[in-house]
Amino acid sequence: MAVQALLGTARRKGSWLRRAIPFFVVALLLNISINVYQGWQSWHDNETSNAQQTGQIANLVSARFVRLLQMVRGLQDTVAWQLAQPGGHKPDLSYLADSFRQAATDTTVFVFDKDGHLMASSSPVLAQGVGDIQWLIDEWVSSGKQPSFQKTARFNGKEVLLLGSKVNLSEGDSALYTVLLFSAEEAVLGGLNPHPDQTLVLLDDARRVVVRFPPEPGMDVGQILPQTSQTRGPTSDSFYTALSADGQQRLIVDRAVPVGKRGGYWHVLVGRAVASYRTAWWRSMYANLAGIILSSLTLACGIALLRREAAMQKDYQRAIQTISAVVEHSPIPMVIADPRTGHILLGNKRLKLLCGSPADTGQPASALFVMPDLWETLTQADAEERTSEIATRQGARHMLVQSALLPLEDHGDPLVLLSFADVSSQISALHQLQEEVDLDPLTGLCNRRGFVRREAIIIENAARTGLSVVVLALDLDHFKKVNDTWGHAAGDTVLKTFSQILSGVLRSTDLAVRLGGEEFCAVLVDTGLEQGKEVGERIRKSLARFPIFVTEDESISQTVSIGLAMYVPGEADLQATLERSDLALYAAKDGGRNRVQVYDTQTPQY
Numbered sequence: 001m002a003v004q005a006l007l008g009t010a011r012r013k014g015s016w017l018r019r020a021i022p023f024f025v026v027a028l029l030l031n032i033s034i035n036v037y038q039g040w041q042s043w044h045d046n047e048t049s050n051a052q053q054t055g056q057i058a059n060l061v062s063a064r065f066v067r068l069l070q071m072v073r074g075l076q077d078t079v080a081w082q083l084a085q086p087g088g089h090k091p092d093l094s095y096l097a098d099s100f101r102q103a104a105t106d107t108t109v110f111v112f113d114k115d116g117h118l119m120a121s122s123s124p125v126l127a128q129g130v131g132d133i134q135w136l137i138d139e140w141v142s143s144g145k146q147p148s149f150q151k152t153a154r155f156n157g158k159e160v161l162l163l164g165s166k167v168n169l170s171e172g173d174s175a176l177y178t179v180l181l182f183s184a185e186e187a188v189l190g191g192l193n194p195h196p197d198q199t200l201v202l203l204d205d206a207r208r209v210v211v212r213f214p215p216e217p218g219m220d221v222g223q224i225l226p227q228t229s230q231t232r233g234p235t236s237d238s239f240y241t242a243l244s245a246d247g248q249q250r251l252i253v254d255r256a257v258p259v260g261k262r263g264g265y266w267h268v269l270v271g272r273a274v275a276s277y278r279t280a281w282w283r284s285m286y287a288n289l290a291g292i293i294l295s296s297l298t299l300a301c302g303i304a305l306l307r308r309e310a311a312m313q314k315d316y317q318r319a320i321q322t323i324s325a326v327v328e329h330s331p332i333p334m335v336i337a338d339p340r341t342g343h344i345l346l347g348n349k350r351l352k353l354l355c356g357s358p359a360d361t362g363q364p365a366s367a368l369f370v371m372p373d374l375w376e377t378l379t380q381a382d383a384e385e386r387t388s389e390i391a392t393r394q395g396a397r398h399m400l401v402q403s404a405l406l407p408l409e410d411h412g413d414p415l416v417l418l419s420f421a422d423v424s425s426q427i428s429a430l431h432q433l434q435e436e437v438d439l440d441p442l443t444g445l446c447n448r449r450g451f452v453r454r455e456a457i458i459i460e461n462a463a464r465t466g467l468s469v470v471v472l473a474l475d476l477d478h479f480k481k482v483n484d485t486w487g488h489a490a491g492d493t494v495l496k497t498f499s500q501i502l503s504g505v506l507r508s509t510d511l512a513v514r515l516g517g518e519e520f521c522a523v524l525v526d527t528g529l530e531q532g533k534e535v536g537e538r539i540r541k542s543l544a545r546f547p548i549f550v551t552e553d554e555s556i557s558q559t560v561s562i563g564l565a566m567y568v569p570g571e572a573d574l575q576a577t578l579e580r581s582d583l584a585l586y587a588a589k590d591g592g593r594n595r596v597q598v599y600d601t602q603t604p605q606y
């Protein structure tokens, strides 16, 4: 119970942090889940929106391409109709080229005869470079079967698209061949401003590159772009693949555009390098991850600190228990108390044996002391040591009480440990010793030291009561002769006899003192000069008529000279009074000895 009370003071209050830990863990897990969900969601959104944007560009580009094809075919039909008119096989094509140029830049119209010879051109200048494509025309014409053809070729230093159409003339089985030639790149990309991260490719039906943006090595116009393995994209029309040109992973949307009358398809591929748009996503993910790691680390540190705190708390409690056990079973009576409440936390067995129930836990510690105020003093400073009376079962006992302050961690004010040592017998022995030290061993009277110790009390009483005090100075006459004649032992006998006479004459409240040698003094309380003189006379006469045996058969009579003076109220001690008595004593000696002399203003000053 007592140990529990002591432990209670040392136990830390339930840490709110400890209780909050499960909530922190749940919050962290929720945070991680939300972050993961958000990450997945934003990944998905990012991919989808990129696929949609790419799809829109692909739509735009393929729509432009389709529109271009439609216009080219319209023009082809117009040219064919005109050529088909009787005598219309030598037309001026420039007006057609002009109107067509408004829709597709750098478009040139060529007309070839049935043998593949150039008959007419919308641009006489460009007609000079027809040699670049002549072999294609020859191939087409010589096959004789294909009514139309679509080819890419290099013409006049540019990549161009050739769209050809065979026009059967009404005159016999003769035919003409029209070819529309234009820059596919400008027709498809002209006016568009693709993002540098985007890749734009127009492939013909043989997967030959017709147009590409940006111009990259490894994907030249005319080169065949091989099919690569694909994985499904975030939208139904998109897929991921690494183009053989650079091996970079791209999100691609493929639009197939029907060209020609034979059902061939060209492809518009619009792609975006995944690294370009995922970087920002990864950055935000790294930031989130850093936040999660930081939160986890903080939590882990918190848990580690709590575990450490719990271990320390355990050690601490174990230490308290050990201390409590040591105190409890100590052979020295001890008590541990809380100065804040003033209550006992632990009174050990020895103290309980000594003091009984007042040493129980919860009792006021001050009740152990006869003077309760001492408790306050002992709690003020470390290593206080006081002798005090303690209330024990055997009554008040003098104890040496030692205090030690116990600065317990987490306990505002330190506790106080008191140990008790019974010094009653030592104190009484000390008192006895003091008594003995104050007494003259030969005569049993108070000695000079005892006189000094007692005079303060006499002065204090006189000041309080206002009673007069007289001091007698006494000196045996010719005492040296006694020693010289009868020996030192005889002298001692005289001293003892005189002391007995002195004590006998004085009242119990008076004080008889052997100051040294054969000099004595007596302090008479509540006595005036007259009375003091009478007392002196009684002493003198008593001694003078008292036969003192210095041997078995022989006795001597001894006389004494006495001087006396009054204590003057206000004097700090009796020394001045004693000096005045001495002056009176010297006067008595001078006056012939064996007399009593009162100090007055006539007394000679020696």
Ligand SMILES: Nc1nc2c(ncn2[C@@H]2O[C@H](COP(=O)(O)OP(=O)(O)OP(=O)(O)O)[C@@H](O)[C@H]2O)c(=O)[nH]1
Binding pocket: 442, 475, 476, 477, 478, 479, 480, 481, 483, 487, 488, 489, 490, 491, 492, 495, 516, 517, 518, 589
């Ligand atoms: N036997 C004995 N003698 C002592 C003691 N103390 C002092 N004396 C002696 O007392 C004597 C004192 O002598 P003095 O001071 O000359 O005084 P006196 O002989 O009494 O002469 P007056 O005082 O002038 O009358 C010395 O001889 C000391 O040795 C003591 O305890 N025992």
